Amino acid sequence: DAINSGDATTDGVIDALRDAMIAHGLIAAA
Structure with a gap:
């Protein structure tokens, strides 16, 4: 599933x- 896809679990x-x-x-805190 894509990042910020709306899938709460992922x-x-x-x-x-x-x-x-x-x-x-x-990683940088962006």
């Missing part, structure tokens, strides 16, 4: 992974 997983990467400094 977007929730993506958000959790993104938050984890931001917390570890792996």
Whole structure:
């Protein structure tokens, strides 16, 4: 499923992974 597709489950997983990467400094907090 696409990011921000409106699918709450998929977007929730993506958000959790993104938050984890931001917390570890792996990606910029955009």
